[in-house]
Amino acid sequence: xxxxxxxxxxxxxxxxxxxxxxxxxxxxxxxxxxxxxxxxxxxxxxxxxxxxxxxxxxxxxxxxxxxxxxxxxxxxxxxxxxxxxxxxxxxxxxxxxxxxxxxxxxxxxxxxxxxxxxxxxxxxxxxxxxxxxxxxxxxxxxxxxxxxxxxxxxxxxxxxxxxxxxxxxxxxxxxxxxxxxxxxxxxxxxxxxxxxxxxxxxxxxxxxxxxxxxxxxxxxxxxxxxxxxxxxxxxxxxxxxxxxxxxxxxxxxxxxxxxxxxxxxxxxxxxxxxxxxxxxxxxxxxxxxxxxxxxxxxxxxxxxxxxxxxxxxxxxxxxxxxxxxxxxxxxxxxxxxxxxxxxxxxxxxxxxxxxxxxxxxxxxxxxxxxxxxxxxxxxxxxxxxxxxxxxxxxxxxxxxxxxxxxxxxxxxxxxxxxxxxxxxxxxxxxxxxxxxxxxxxxxxxxxxxxxxxxxxxxxxxxxxxxxxxxxxxxxxxxxxx
Ligand SMILES: NC(=O)c1ccc[n+]([C@@H]2O[C@H](COP(=O)([O-])OP(=O)(O)OC[C@H]3O[C@@H](n4cnc5c(N)ncnc54)[C@H](O)[C@@H]3O)[C@@H](O)[C@H]2O)c1
Ligand SMILES: [Zn+2]
Ligand SMILES: [Zn+2]
Numbered sequence: 001x002x003x004x005x006x007x008x009x010x011x012x013x014x015x016x017x018x019x020x021x022x023x024x025x026x027x028x029x030x031x032x033x034x035x036x037x038x039x040x041x042x043x044x045x046x047x048x049x050x051x052x053x054x055x056x057x058x059x060x061x062x063x064x065x066x067x068x069x070x071x072x073x074x075x076x077x078x079x080x081x082x083x084x085x086x087x088x089x090x091x092x093x094x095x096x097x098x099x100x101x102x103x104x105x106x107x108x109x110x111x112x113x114x115x116x117x118x119x120x121x122x123x124x125x126x127x128x129x130x131x132x133x134x135x136x137x138x139x140x141x142x143x144x145x146x147x148x149x150x151x152x153x154x155x156x157x158x159x160x161x162x163x164x165x166x167x168x169x170x171x172x173x174x175x176x177x178x179x180x181x182x183x184x185x186x187x188x189x190x191x192x193x194x195x196x197x198x199x200x201x202x203x204x205x206x207x208x209x210x211x212x213x214x215x216x217x218x219x220x221x222x223x224x225x226x227x228x229x230x231x232x233x234x235x236x237x238x239x240x241x242x243x244x245x246x247x248x249x250x251x252x253x254x255x256x257x258x259x260x261x262x263x264x265x266x267x268x269x270x271x272x273x274x275x276x277x278x279x280x281x282x283x284x285x286x287x288x289x290x291x292x293x294x295x296x297x298x299x300x301x302x303x304x305x306x307x308x309x310x311x312x313x314x315x316x317x318x319x320x321x322x323x324x325x326x327x328x329x330x331x332x333x334x335x336x337x338x339x340x341x342x343x344x345x346x347x348x349x350x351x352x353x354x355x356x357x358x359x360x361x362x363x364x365x366x367x368x369x370x371x372x373x374x375x376x377x378x379x380x381x382x383x384x385x386x387x388x389x390x391x392x393x394x395x396x397x398x399x400x401x402x403x404x405x406x407x408x409x410x411x412x413x414x415x416x417x418x419x420x421x422x423x424x425x426x427x428x429x430x431x432x433x434x435x436x437x438x439x440x441x442x443x444x445x446x447x448x449x450x451x452x453x454x455x456x457x458x459x460x461x462x463x464x465x466x467x468x469x470x471x472x473x474x475x476x477x478x479x480x481x
Pocket of ligand 3: 224225226227228229230231232238239240241244
Protein backbone atom coordinates (compact mmCIF):
# COMPACT_ATOMS: atom_id res chain seq x y z
CA UNK A 1 0.00 0.00 0.00
CA UNK A 2 1.50 3.25 -1.08
CA UNK A 3 0.54 5.06 2.09
CA UNK A 4 2.99 7.86 1.59
CA UNK A 5 2.09 8.32 -2.02
CA UNK A 6 -1.62 8.47 -1.72
CA UNK A 7 -3.34 11.44 -0.20
CA UNK A 8 -7.03 12.00 -0.12
CA UNK A 9 -8.02 15.57 0.36
CA UNK A 10 -11.54 15.92 1.54
CA UNK A 11 -13.94 18.51 2.77
CA UNK A 12 -17.12 16.61 2.49
CA UNK A 13 -18.10 15.84 6.05
CA UNK A 14 -21.67 16.79 5.32
CA UNK A 15 -22.33 14.51 2.40
CA UNK A 16 -23.32 10.91 3.24
CA UNK A 17 -22.21 9.75 -0.18
CA UNK A 18 -18.79 11.21 0.28
CA UNK A 19 -18.55 9.97 3.82
CA UNK A 20 -18.97 6.49 2.33
CA UNK A 21 -16.08 7.16 0.03
CA UNK A 22 -13.99 8.30 2.94
CA UNK A 23 -14.62 5.04 4.77
CA UNK A 24 -13.42 3.07 1.78
CA UNK A 25 -10.30 5.13 1.59
CA UNK A 26 -9.68 4.62 5.28
CA UNK A 27 -9.96 0.88 4.84
CA UNK A 28 -7.52 1.07 1.98
CA UNK A 29 -5.06 2.75 4.31
CA UNK A 30 -4.87 5.85 2.25
CA UNK A 31 -3.51 8.82 4.10
CA UNK A 32 -6.20 11.41 4.64
CA UNK A 33 -6.00 15.06 5.14
CA UNK A 34 -8.91 17.21 6.01
CA UNK A 35 -8.91 20.49 4.19
CA UNK A 36 -11.39 23.26 4.51
CA UNK A 37 -13.49 24.22 1.50
CA UNK A 38 -11.35 27.32 1.48
CA UNK A 39 -8.25 25.49 0.46
CA UNK A 40 -9.01 22.29 -1.33
CA UNK A 41 -8.69 23.35 -4.96
CA UNK A 42 -5.54 25.29 -4.32
CA UNK A 43 -4.26 22.25 -2.51
CA UNK A 44 -4.81 19.74 -5.23
CA UNK A 45 -3.53 22.16 -7.84
CA UNK A 46 -0.36 22.48 -5.82
CA UNK A 47 -0.03 18.77 -5.16
CA UNK A 48 -0.54 17.96 -8.78
CA UNK A 49 2.06 20.48 -9.74
CA UNK A 50 4.64 19.24 -7.31
CA UNK A 51 4.12 15.59 -7.94
CA UNK A 52 3.97 16.05 -11.67
CA UNK A 53 0.50 14.60 -11.81
CA UNK A 54 -1.85 15.35 -14.55
CA UNK A 55 -4.33 17.87 -13.25
CA UNK A 56 -7.60 18.91 -14.67
CA UNK A 57 -10.16 21.38 -13.53
CA UNK A 58 -12.81 19.80 -15.72
CA UNK A 59 -15.72 17.89 -14.34
CA UNK A 60 -14.87 14.28 -15.07
CA UNK A 61 -17.48 12.62 -17.24
CA UNK A 62 -15.29 9.97 -18.86
CA UNK A 63 -15.84 6.22 -18.86
CA UNK A 64 -14.50 4.32 -15.90
CA UNK A 65 -11.45 5.01 -13.82
CA UNK A 66 -7.92 3.99 -14.65
CA UNK A 67 -4.48 3.72 -13.13
CA UNK A 68 -3.67 6.95 -14.85
CA UNK A 69 -6.12 8.94 -12.85
CA UNK A 70 -4.18 10.95 -10.39
CA UNK A 71 -5.64 14.22 -9.36
CA UNK A 72 -9.04 15.43 -10.17
CA UNK A 73 -11.58 17.85 -9.02
CA UNK A 74 -15.15 18.41 -9.87
CA UNK A 75 -16.42 14.87 -10.06
CA UNK A 76 -20.05 14.97 -11.01
CA UNK A 77 -22.39 13.15 -8.69
CA UNK A 78 -22.99 10.47 -11.31
CA UNK A 79 -19.27 9.76 -11.64
CA UNK A 80 -18.92 9.71 -7.92
CA UNK A 81 -21.62 7.05 -7.60
CA UNK A 82 -19.85 5.01 -10.23
CA UNK A 83 -16.52 5.43 -8.51
CA UNK A 84 -18.00 4.26 -5.25
CA UNK A 85 -19.55 1.23 -6.90
CA UNK A 86 -16.34 0.22 -8.59
CA UNK A 87 -14.26 0.73 -5.51
CA UNK A 88 -16.66 -1.41 -3.49
CA UNK A 89 -16.33 -4.15 -6.07
CA UNK A 90 -12.57 -3.78 -5.78
CA UNK A 91 -12.39 -3.08 -9.46
CA UNK A 92 -10.06 -0.18 -9.09
CA UNK A 93 -6.41 -0.93 -8.34
CA UNK A 94 -5.71 0.16 -4.82
CA UNK A 95 -2.91 2.49 -5.56
CA UNK A 96 -4.40 4.00 -8.66
CA UNK A 97 -6.03 6.94 -7.06
CA UNK A 98 -3.30 9.14 -5.73
CA UNK A 99 -5.66 11.92 -4.86
CA UNK A 100 -9.28 12.52 -5.33
CA UNK A 101 -11.01 15.72 -4.64
CA UNK A 102 -14.69 15.86 -4.80
CA UNK A 103 -16.22 19.08 -3.64
CA UNK A 104 -17.12 21.86 -6.02
CA UNK A 105 -16.67 24.99 -4.05
CA UNK A 106 -13.37 26.29 -2.83
CA UNK A 107 -11.54 29.37 -1.89
CA UNK A 108 -8.17 30.26 -0.60
CA UNK A 109 -8.39 33.10 1.81
CA UNK A 110 -5.78 32.51 4.40
CA UNK A 111 -2.06 32.90 4.14
CA UNK A 112 -1.76 30.85 7.29
CA UNK A 113 -3.37 27.90 5.59
CA UNK A 114 -1.07 28.44 2.69
CA UNK A 115 1.87 28.26 5.04
CA UNK A 116 0.55 25.07 6.54
CA UNK A 117 0.13 23.60 3.11
CA UNK A 118 3.67 24.61 2.31
CA UNK A 119 4.81 22.40 5.17
CA UNK A 120 2.76 19.55 3.82
CA UNK A 121 4.41 20.03 0.48
CA UNK A 122 7.84 20.08 2.03
CA UNK A 123 7.00 16.87 3.81
CA UNK A 124 5.79 15.21 0.66
CA UNK A 125 8.52 16.39 -1.60
CA UNK A 126 11.50 16.65 0.65
CA UNK A 127 11.53 20.42 0.58
CA UNK A 128 10.54 21.15 -2.98
CA UNK A 129 8.77 24.31 -4.00
CA UNK A 130 5.09 24.96 -3.51
CA UNK A 131 2.29 26.31 -5.63
CA UNK A 132 3.23 29.78 -4.46
CA UNK A 133 5.84 29.59 -7.18
CA UNK A 134 3.58 28.61 -10.06
CA UNK A 135 4.12 31.26 -12.70
CA UNK A 136 2.27 32.58 -15.73
CA UNK A 137 2.74 35.06 -18.57
CA UNK A 138 1.13 38.47 -18.07
CA UNK A 139 1.19 41.93 -19.68
CA UNK A 140 2.40 44.45 -17.10
CA UNK A 141 2.00 48.23 -16.90
CA UNK A 142 5.56 49.14 -15.99
CA UNK A 143 4.99 52.89 -15.79
CA UNK A 144 4.11 55.69 -18.18
CA UNK A 145 4.86 54.67 -21.76
CA UNK A 146 5.84 51.10 -21.01
CA UNK A 147 4.11 47.74 -21.11
CA UNK A 148 6.03 44.44 -20.91
CA UNK A 149 5.30 40.73 -21.00
CA UNK A 150 6.56 39.25 -17.75
CA UNK A 151 6.23 36.22 -15.54
CA UNK A 152 3.87 36.62 -12.61
CA UNK A 153 2.61 34.32 -9.88
CA UNK A 154 -0.64 32.62 -10.72
CA UNK A 155 -3.26 34.47 -8.65
CA UNK A 156 -5.07 32.78 -5.82
CA UNK A 157 -8.30 33.48 -4.00
CA UNK A 158 -7.86 36.24 -1.41
CA UNK A 159 -11.52 36.80 -0.50
CA UNK A 160 -14.37 34.27 -0.29
CA UNK A 161 -16.25 36.21 -2.97
CA UNK A 162 -13.37 35.82 -5.46
CA UNK A 163 -13.00 33.46 -8.38
CA UNK A 164 -9.90 32.49 -10.32
CA UNK A 165 -10.52 32.34 -14.05
CA UNK A 166 -8.24 30.64 -16.53
CA UNK A 167 -8.25 33.15 -19.37
CA UNK A 168 -9.04 31.52 -22.71
CA UNK A 169 -9.20 34.77 -24.74
CA UNK A 170 -8.35 38.38 -23.91
CA UNK A 171 -8.45 41.51 -26.00
CA UNK A 172 -6.68 44.84 -26.18
CA UNK A 173 -8.84 47.92 -25.63
CA UNK A 174 -8.24 51.58 -26.46
CA UNK A 175 -8.38 52.18 -22.70
CA UNK A 176 -5.27 49.99 -22.31
CA UNK A 177 -3.49 52.52 -24.50
CA UNK A 178 -4.83 55.34 -22.30
CA UNK A 179 -3.15 53.53 -19.37
CA UNK A 180 0.06 53.12 -21.32
CA UNK A 181 0.08 56.83 -22.15
CA UNK A 182 -0.32 57.70 -18.49
CA UNK A 183 -3.73 59.30 -19.00
CA UNK A 184 -5.55 57.05 -16.52
CA UNK A 185 -4.53 58.55 -13.17
CA UNK A 186 -5.97 55.62 -11.18
CA UNK A 187 -3.89 53.02 -13.05
CA UNK A 188 -1.32 51.45 -10.73
CA UNK A 189 2.14 50.76 -12.17
CA UNK A 190 3.10 47.10 -11.80
CA UNK A 191 -0.39 45.72 -12.35
CA UNK A 192 -1.37 43.15 -14.95
CA UNK A 193 -3.45 45.00 -17.56
CA UNK A 194 -6.46 43.74 -19.51
CA UNK A 195 -10.14 44.15 -18.71
CA UNK A 196 -11.90 42.42 -21.60
CA UNK A 197 -11.67 38.63 -21.44
CA UNK A 198 -13.43 35.32 -21.28
CA UNK A 199 -12.30 32.14 -19.60
CA UNK A 200 -13.10 29.19 -17.45
CA UNK A 201 -13.53 29.17 -13.67
CA UNK A 202 -10.82 27.10 -11.96
CA UNK A 203 -11.38 28.16 -8.37
CA UNK A 204 -14.30 29.64 -6.49
CA UNK A 205 -14.41 31.37 -3.15
CA UNK A 206 -16.69 29.84 -0.53
CA UNK A 207 -19.17 32.71 -0.76
CA UNK A 208 -19.79 32.56 -4.48
CA UNK A 209 -23.01 30.90 -5.53
CA UNK A 210 -24.62 30.26 -8.88
CA UNK A 211 -21.30 29.48 -10.53
CA UNK A 212 -19.22 26.32 -10.66
CA UNK A 213 -15.66 25.34 -11.36
CA UNK A 214 -15.47 24.57 -15.06
CA UNK A 215 -18.06 27.19 -16.09
CA UNK A 216 -17.14 29.24 -19.16
CA UNK A 217 -17.60 32.88 -18.28
CA UNK A 218 -17.40 36.41 -19.62
CA UNK A 219 -15.60 38.76 -17.25
CA UNK A 220 -17.13 42.15 -16.53
CA UNK A 221 -14.89 45.21 -16.86
CA UNK A 222 -16.45 46.53 -13.68
CA UNK A 223 -16.17 45.12 -10.21
CA UNK A 224 -19.24 45.75 -8.12
CA UNK A 225 -20.47 44.70 -4.71
CA UNK A 226 -24.16 44.54 -5.59
CA UNK A 227 -25.08 45.96 -2.20
CA UNK A 228 -24.24 49.67 -2.02
CA UNK A 229 -26.67 52.45 -2.98
CA UNK A 230 -25.32 52.71 -6.52
CA UNK A 231 -25.27 48.95 -7.18
CA UNK A 232 -28.83 48.65 -5.87
CA UNK A 233 -29.85 51.22 -8.47
CA UNK A 234 -27.93 49.60 -11.32
CA UNK A 235 -25.24 52.29 -11.32
CA UNK A 236 -22.48 49.74 -10.89
CA UNK A 237 -19.82 52.00 -12.38
CA UNK A 238 -20.03 54.01 -9.19
CA UNK A 239 -20.00 51.08 -6.75
CA UNK A 240 -18.53 52.45 -3.53
CA UNK A 241 -16.48 49.35 -2.69
CA UNK A 242 -12.73 49.94 -2.65
CA UNK A 243 -12.51 47.73 -5.74
CA UNK A 244 -15.71 49.10 -7.26
CA UNK A 245 -15.91 50.34 -10.85
CA UNK A 246 -13.14 49.76 -13.34
CA UNK A 247 -10.56 48.05 -11.18
CA UNK A 248 -9.51 45.00 -13.22
CA UNK A 249 -6.44 45.72 -15.28
CA UNK A 250 -6.31 49.25 -13.86
CA UNK A 251 -6.09 49.22 -10.06
CA UNK A 252 -5.91 45.45 -9.57
CA UNK A 253 -4.42 42.71 -11.75
CA UNK A 254 -6.37 42.15 -14.95
CA UNK A 255 -6.70 39.53 -17.63
CA UNK A 256 -4.06 39.87 -20.32
CA UNK A 257 -2.57 36.86 -18.58
CA UNK A 258 -3.11 33.15 -18.21
CA UNK A 259 -5.21 33.55 -15.06
CA UNK A 260 -7.11 36.38 -13.41
CA UNK A 261 -8.62 36.83 -9.97
CA UNK A 262 -12.10 38.33 -10.18
CA UNK A 263 -13.48 39.93 -7.00
CA UNK A 264 -17.26 39.79 -6.40
CA UNK A 265 -17.24 36.95 -8.90
CA UNK A 266 -20.97 36.43 -8.62
CA UNK A 267 -21.54 39.89 -10.11
CA UNK A 268 -18.46 40.06 -12.30
CA UNK A 269 -18.78 36.75 -14.13
CA UNK A 270 -21.54 35.70 -16.50
CA UNK A 271 -21.91 32.17 -17.80
CA UNK A 272 -21.44 31.87 -21.55
CA UNK A 273 -24.16 29.83 -23.28
CA UNK A 274 -22.84 26.62 -24.87
CA UNK A 275 -23.59 27.74 -28.41
CA UNK A 276 -21.54 30.94 -27.99
CA UNK A 277 -17.82 30.80 -28.80
CA UNK A 278 -15.09 32.73 -27.00
CA UNK A 279 -14.73 35.05 -30.00
CA UNK A 280 -18.46 35.75 -29.96
CA UNK A 281 -18.44 36.47 -26.23
CA UNK A 282 -15.13 38.31 -25.83
CA UNK A 283 -16.53 41.88 -25.91
CA UNK A 284 -19.48 41.21 -23.59
CA UNK A 285 -18.01 42.74 -20.45
CA UNK A 286 -16.58 45.95 -21.90
CA UNK A 287 -17.24 47.48 -25.32
CA UNK A 288 -20.42 45.52 -25.97
CA UNK A 289 -21.70 46.45 -22.53
CA UNK A 290 -20.84 50.04 -23.39
CA UNK A 291 -22.69 49.88 -26.70
CA UNK A 292 -25.65 48.19 -25.04
CA UNK A 293 -25.77 50.69 -22.21
CA UNK A 294 -25.24 53.60 -24.60
CA UNK A 295 -28.17 52.52 -26.76
CA UNK A 296 -30.32 51.88 -23.68
CA UNK A 297 -29.79 55.26 -22.03
CA UNK A 298 -30.31 56.99 -25.39
CA UNK A 299 -34.00 56.03 -25.18
CA UNK A 300 -34.17 55.10 -28.88
CA UNK A 301 -37.72 54.67 -30.17
CA UNK A 302 -38.92 52.68 -33.16
CA UNK A 303 -38.25 54.53 -36.44
CA UNK A 304 -35.85 57.04 -34.87
CA UNK A 305 -32.85 58.26 -36.84
CA UNK A 306 -29.78 57.43 -34.78
CA UNK A 307 -26.41 59.01 -35.60
CA UNK A 308 -23.29 57.44 -34.13
CA UNK A 309 -20.05 59.39 -34.29
CA UNK A 310 -17.04 57.06 -34.35
CA UNK A 311 -17.04 53.73 -36.17
CA UNK A 312 -14.44 52.26 -33.86
CA UNK A 313 -15.19 49.15 -31.79
CA UNK A 314 -17.28 51.11 -29.27
CA UNK A 315 -19.24 53.03 -31.90
CA UNK A 316 -19.92 49.83 -33.84
CA UNK A 317 -21.14 48.08 -30.69
CA UNK A 318 -23.43 51.05 -30.08
CA UNK A 319 -24.78 50.78 -33.64
CA UNK A 320 -25.37 47.02 -33.30
CA UNK A 321 -27.22 47.56 -30.02
CA UNK A 322 -29.16 50.56 -31.39
CA UNK A 323 -30.57 48.21 -34.05
CA UNK A 324 -32.34 46.26 -31.32
CA UNK A 325 -34.70 49.24 -30.92
CA UNK A 326 -35.67 49.19 -34.62
CA UNK A 327 -34.64 52.68 -35.65
CA UNK A 328 -35.46 53.69 -39.22
CA UNK A 329 -31.86 54.65 -39.92
CA UNK A 330 -28.48 54.32 -38.31
CA UNK A 331 -25.94 56.82 -39.56
CA UNK A 332 -22.25 56.08 -38.97
CA UNK A 333 -19.81 59.02 -38.98
CA UNK A 334 -16.04 58.61 -39.02
CA UNK A 335 -12.96 60.01 -40.72
CA UNK A 336 -11.43 56.59 -41.33
CA UNK A 337 -12.69 55.22 -44.64
CA UNK A 338 -11.60 51.65 -43.88
CA UNK A 339 -13.76 51.62 -40.75
CA UNK A 340 -16.73 52.99 -42.64
CA UNK A 341 -16.09 50.30 -45.27
CA UNK A 342 -16.30 47.63 -42.58
CA UNK A 343 -19.60 49.15 -41.40
CA UNK A 344 -20.96 48.98 -44.96
CA UNK A 345 -19.59 45.51 -45.61
CA UNK A 346 -21.42 44.08 -42.61
CA UNK A 347 -24.57 46.17 -43.02
CA UNK A 348 -24.12 47.72 -39.59
CA UNK A 349 -25.46 51.17 -40.53
CA UNK A 350 -27.81 52.41 -43.24
CA UNK A 351 -25.70 55.47 -44.13
CA UNK A 352 -22.00 56.19 -43.67
CA UNK A 353 -20.56 59.69 -43.65
CA UNK A 354 -16.87 60.45 -43.90
CA UNK A 355 -16.68 63.73 -41.99
CA UNK A 356 -13.20 64.50 -43.30
CA UNK A 357 -14.65 65.27 -46.73
CA UNK A 358 -18.33 65.94 -46.15
CA UNK A 359 -20.46 67.80 -43.63
CA UNK A 360 -22.47 65.43 -41.45
CA UNK A 361 -24.78 68.20 -40.25
CA UNK A 362 -25.86 68.99 -43.79
CA UNK A 363 -26.30 65.36 -44.84
CA UNK A 364 -28.29 64.47 -41.74
CA UNK A 365 -30.57 67.46 -42.22
CA UNK A 366 -31.22 66.26 -45.78
CA UNK A 367 -32.09 62.80 -44.52
CA UNK A 368 -34.40 64.08 -41.77
CA UNK A 369 -36.41 66.83 -43.51
CA UNK A 370 -34.19 69.44 -41.93
CA UNK A 371 -34.77 68.25 -38.36
CA UNK A 372 -31.54 66.51 -37.35
CA UNK A 373 -30.99 63.13 -35.72
CA UNK A 374 -33.44 61.96 -33.06
CA UNK A 375 -30.62 60.40 -31.09
CA UNK A 376 -26.87 61.04 -31.24
CA UNK A 377 -24.26 58.76 -29.73
CA UNK A 378 -20.75 60.19 -29.61
CA UNK A 379 -18.17 57.39 -29.52
CA UNK A 380 -15.24 59.04 -31.27
CA UNK A 381 -13.61 61.34 -28.71
CA UNK A 382 -12.05 63.46 -31.46
CA UNK A 383 -11.14 67.15 -31.19
CA UNK A 384 -14.39 68.38 -32.75
CA UNK A 385 -16.73 65.44 -32.26
CA UNK A 386 -18.52 66.78 -29.20
CA UNK A 387 -19.44 69.88 -31.22
CA UNK A 388 -20.60 67.69 -34.11
CA UNK A 389 -22.70 65.67 -31.68
CA UNK A 390 -24.93 68.52 -30.52
CA UNK A 391 -25.03 70.15 -33.96
CA UNK A 392 -26.41 67.08 -35.75
CA UNK A 393 -29.03 66.49 -33.06
CA UNK A 394 -32.58 67.70 -33.67
CA UNK A 395 -34.28 69.86 -31.05
CA UNK A 396 -35.31 67.81 -27.99
CA UNK A 397 -32.92 65.00 -28.95
CA UNK A 398 -30.88 62.92 -26.56
CA UNK A 399 -27.13 63.21 -27.06
CA UNK A 400 -25.20 60.42 -25.37
CA UNK A 401 -21.47 60.83 -24.92
CA UNK A 402 -19.65 57.52 -24.56
CA UNK A 403 -16.27 58.91 -25.63
CA UNK A 404 -13.60 59.59 -23.07
CA UNK A 405 -11.89 62.85 -23.96
CA UNK A 406 -8.33 63.59 -23.11
CA UNK A 407 -9.18 67.32 -22.91
CA UNK A 408 -11.98 69.47 -21.49
CA UNK A 409 -14.88 70.13 -23.84
CA UNK A 410 -16.91 73.29 -24.33
CA UNK A 411 -20.68 73.26 -23.91
CA UNK A 412 -21.71 76.43 -25.82
CA UNK A 413 -25.04 76.93 -24.12
CA UNK A 414 -25.91 80.27 -25.79
CA UNK A 415 -25.57 78.64 -29.21
CA UNK A 416 -27.80 75.73 -28.37
CA UNK A 417 -30.34 77.77 -26.44
CA UNK A 418 -33.84 76.70 -27.37
CA UNK A 419 -32.66 73.41 -28.84
CA UNK A 420 -33.69 71.77 -25.57
CA UNK A 421 -31.19 68.93 -25.74
CA UNK A 422 -30.68 66.25 -23.13
CA UNK A 423 -27.07 65.20 -22.63
CA UNK A 424 -26.13 61.88 -21.09
CA UNK A 425 -22.53 60.99 -20.40
CA UNK A 426 -20.38 58.60 -18.57
CA UNK A 427 -18.73 55.31 -17.93
CA UNK A 428 -20.74 52.20 -18.69
CA UNK A 429 -22.87 50.55 -16.03
CA UNK A 430 -21.96 47.08 -17.21
CA UNK A 431 -24.68 45.00 -15.59
CA UNK A 432 -26.55 43.62 -18.58
CA UNK A 433 -24.09 40.87 -19.52
CA UNK A 434 -26.63 38.04 -19.19
CA UNK A 435 -28.98 39.81 -21.58
CA UNK A 436 -26.12 40.52 -23.98
CA UNK A 437 -25.02 36.88 -24.03
CA UNK A 438 -28.62 35.82 -24.58
CA UNK A 439 -28.82 38.15 -27.60
CA UNK A 440 -25.56 36.70 -28.93
CA UNK A 441 -26.81 33.17 -28.36
CA UNK A 442 -30.04 34.02 -30.23
CA UNK A 443 -28.07 35.43 -33.16
CA UNK A 444 -29.29 38.98 -32.53
CA UNK A 445 -25.88 40.45 -31.73
CA UNK A 446 -22.66 39.52 -33.50
CA UNK A 447 -19.44 41.44 -32.97
CA UNK A 448 -17.02 38.89 -34.42
CA UNK A 449 -16.39 41.15 -37.42
CA UNK A 450 -14.50 43.48 -35.04
CA UNK A 451 -11.75 40.90 -34.50
CA UNK A 452 -9.24 41.72 -37.20
CA UNK A 453 -6.10 40.27 -35.60
CA UNK A 454 -5.25 37.28 -33.41
CA UNK A 455 -2.01 36.73 -31.47
CA UNK A 456 -0.79 34.24 -28.89
CA UNK A 457 -0.38 35.93 -25.48
CA UNK A 458 3.37 35.35 -25.83
CA UNK A 459 3.33 37.87 -28.72
CA UNK A 460 1.35 40.49 -26.79
CA UNK A 461 4.02 43.15 -27.36
CA UNK A 462 3.80 42.68 -31.12
CA UNK A 463 0.01 42.89 -30.83
CA UNK A 464 0.27 46.16 -28.90
CA UNK A 465 2.61 47.62 -31.46
CA UNK A 466 0.19 46.86 -34.27
CA UNK A 467 -2.83 48.11 -32.28
CA UNK A 468 -1.17 51.29 -31.11
CA UNK A 469 0.14 52.21 -34.54
CA UNK A 470 -3.20 51.32 -36.14
CA UNK A 471 -1.36 49.11 -38.62
CA UNK A 472 -3.08 46.88 -41.14
CA UNK A 473 -6.55 48.47 -40.58
CA UNK A 474 -6.66 46.92 -37.15
CA UNK A 475 -9.97 47.14 -35.30
CA UNK A 476 -9.65 44.68 -32.41
CA UNK A 477 -6.83 42.37 -31.43
CA UNK A 478 -7.39 39.24 -29.38
CA UNK A 479 -4.73 37.42 -27.37
CA UNK A 480 -4.83 33.69 -26.77
CA UNK A 481 -2.98 32.50 -23.66
N1 LIG B 1 -18.09 55.29 -21.71
C1 LIG B 1 -17.47 54.13 -21.56
O1 LIG B 1 -17.71 53.40 -20.61
C2 LIG B 1 -16.48 53.70 -22.59
C3 LIG B 1 -16.17 52.34 -22.75
C4 LIG B 1 -15.29 51.98 -23.78
C5 LIG B 1 -14.72 52.98 -24.56
N2 LIG B 1 -15.04 54.28 -24.33
C6 LIG B 1 -14.51 55.38 -25.14
O2 LIG B 1 -15.15 55.37 -26.41
C7 LIG B 1 -14.28 55.95 -27.37
C8 LIG B 1 -14.15 55.05 -28.58
O3 LIG B 1 -13.51 53.86 -28.23
P1 LIG B 1 -12.97 52.89 -29.36
O4 LIG B 1 -12.36 51.72 -28.69
O5 LIG B 1 -14.05 52.65 -30.34
O6 LIG B 1 -11.81 53.83 -29.95
P2 LIG B 1 -11.21 54.03 -31.41
O7 LIG B 1 -10.16 55.06 -31.28
O8 LIG B 1 -10.89 52.72 -32.01
O9 LIG B 1 -12.43 54.62 -32.24
C9 LIG B 1 -12.68 55.96 -32.38
C10 LIG B 1 -13.18 56.22 -33.78
O10 LIG B 1 -13.47 57.60 -33.88
C11 LIG B 1 -12.97 58.07 -35.12
N3 LIG B 1 -12.69 59.50 -35.03
C12 LIG B 1 -11.65 60.11 -34.44
N4 LIG B 1 -11.74 61.44 -34.61
C13 LIG B 1 -12.84 61.66 -35.33
C14 LIG B 1 -13.44 62.83 -35.86
N5 LIG B 1 -12.91 64.01 -35.65
N6 LIG B 1 -14.59 62.70 -36.56
C15 LIG B 1 -15.15 61.47 -36.78
N7 LIG B 1 -14.60 60.33 -36.33
C16 LIG B 1 -13.47 60.44 -35.60
C17 LIG B 1 -11.72 57.26 -35.35
O11 LIG B 1 -11.36 57.24 -36.73
C18 LIG B 1 -12.11 55.88 -34.84
O12 LIG B 1 -12.66 55.06 -35.83
C19 LIG B 1 -12.95 56.19 -26.66
O13 LIG B 1 -12.91 57.55 -26.26
C20 LIG B 1 -13.04 55.29 -25.48
O14 LIG B 1 -12.21 55.70 -24.42
C21 LIG B 1 -15.90 54.65 -23.37
ZN1 LIG C 1 -12.00 48.80 -22.41
ZN1 LIG D 1 -21.57 48.50 -4.91
